[in-house]
Amino acid sequence: MSVHQPDPKRWLGLVAVMLAFLPVVLDMTILHVAVPTLTQALGASNTQVLWIIDIYPLLMAGLLVPMGTLADRVGNRRILLAGLTIFGLASAMAAFAPNAPLLIATRMLLAVGGAMIMPCVLGIIRRTFEDETERGLALGLWGTVGAAGAAVGPLIGGALLGHFWWGSVFLINVPVMAVVLPACWCLLSRREKITHGHWPIGQAMLLILGMIATVYAIKAGFAARQPLALVLLAWPPASPFCGSLSECSCAAPRRCWTCRSLRARPSSQGSSWPSWPVDRWPG
Numbered sequence: 520m521s522v523h524q525p526d527p528k529r530w531l532g533l534v535a536v537m538l539a540f541l542p543v544v545l546d547m548t549i550l551h552v553a554v555p556t557l558t559q560a561l562g563a564s565n566t567q568v569l570w571i572i573d574i575y576p577l578l579m580a581g582l583l584v585p586m587g588t589l590a591d592r593v594g595n596r597r598i599l600l601a602g603l604t605i606f607g608l609a610s611a612m613a614a615f616a617p618n619a620p621l622l623i624a625t626r627m628l629l630a631v632g633g634a635m636i637m638p639c640v641l642g643i644i645r646r647t648f649e650d651e652t653e654r655g656l657a658l659g660l661w662g663t664v665g666a667a668g669a670a671v672g673p674l675i676g677g678a679l680l681g682h683f684w685w686g687s688v689f690l691i692n693v694p695v696m697a698v699v700l701p702a703c704w705c706l707l708s709r710r711e712k713i714t715h716g717h718w719p720i721g722q723a724m725l726l727i728l729g730m731i732a733t734v735y736a737i738k739a740g741f742a743a744r745q746p747l748a749l750v751l752l753a754w755p756p757a758s759p760f761c762g763s764l765s766e767c768s769c770a771a772p773r774r775c776w777t778c779r780s781l782r783a784r785p786s787s788q789g790s791s792w793p794s795w796p797v798d799r800w801p802g
Contacts, residue, residue: 528706529647529648529653531702531706532643532647532703532706532707532708533644533647533648533657533660533661535699535702535703535706536639536640536643536644536703536707537640537660537661537664538695538698538699538702539599539603539636539640539699539703540636540637540640540661540664540665540668541664541668541695542606542610542691542692542695543606543632543633543637544664544665544668544672545668545669545671545672545675546575546629546633546672546689546692547575547576547669548669548670548672548673548676549672549673549675549688550571550572550676550688551572551672551673551676552673552676552677552680552688553676553680553685553688554568554571554572556680556684556685557571557622557685560684560685561616561617561618561619561622562618562619563619563622564619567619567620567623568619570623571619571622571623571626574623574626574627575626575627575629575630575633576630577630578627578630578631578634579630579631579634579637581724582630582631582634582635583634583637583638584638586598586602586634586635586637586638586639587638587639587641587642590638590642591642591713591714592713592714593713594713595639595642595643595646595707595711596639596643596703596708596709596711598639599635599636599639599640599643599703599707600700600704602631602632602633602635602636603632603636603696603699603700604632604696604700605631605632605635606629606635606636606696607632607692607693607696607697607700608628609625609626609628609629609631609632610629610689610691610692610693610696611689611690611693612625612628613625613626613629613686613689614686614687614689614693615686616686625689640661641661643707644661646708646711646712675688679691
């Protein structure tokens with residue numbers, strides 16, 4: 520009886536996927552210190568600046584689950600490599616954006632790439648580390664990198680702005696992707712177990728539309744820059760969009776998330792980790 524041997528390159532693969540995950544987290548906070556500089560350089564309005572900052576986490580939040588499900592259908596390695604390529608190209612485009620609308624568009628493209636990268640990192644860790652002790656350690660390292668990346672983002676952004684122009688906060692991702700992309704290509708296993716089923720991209724679009732409508736209504740209302748009638752027209756679509764998503768998601772009990780799904784369980788290292796991203800990922 521043959522005993523399954525763990526991948527000897529699994530720890531190198533973990534380093535590669537953590538480096539792939541780091542720029543995605545950095546981009547959530549690194550831009551904040553560059554806002555005054557890019558506002559002056561691009562002549563962006565207050566509303567445009569808010570969308571430059573907010574469109575990235577809003578769009579990525581809505582696409583995380585569908586991209587994770589797509590990775591189950593196509594393969595984590597393929598979606599990760601595609602996400603890294605998109606993220607690197609979008610970073611270069613954002614660094615040299617000549618105006619605010621184009622920068623918002625490139626931030627949307629960054630969100631698509633980030634949404635492809637994040638669930639694949641978790642999926643690869645889950646499949647690579649079959650031993651519970653090693654998996655707990657790998658997840659702990661992944662969480663540490665994510666928390667540290669979000670914390671040091673403003674520090675890195677400030678250091679870059681002290682020597683370069685505002686686009687450097689995006690351009691720094693390009694050499695990272697140039698190293699991580701071939702590393703993931705070489706180190707990650709090409710053999711993956713593929714599942715079949717429905718890809719819920721429609722539900723993600725409903726969620727994104729609902730969130731954007733809500734954010735737009737709140738910003739327009741507090742800024743008092745839009746007529747009250749337009750604000751009232753923008754807000755109501757948010758509820759049916761998000762409600763439809765909930766109804767569609769809970770139509771399949773296997774994909775329904777509950778508070779119990781979010782319960783943290785202790786690992787062998789003494790830390791707790793929410794079980795839903797790894798054990799209850801849709802698909």
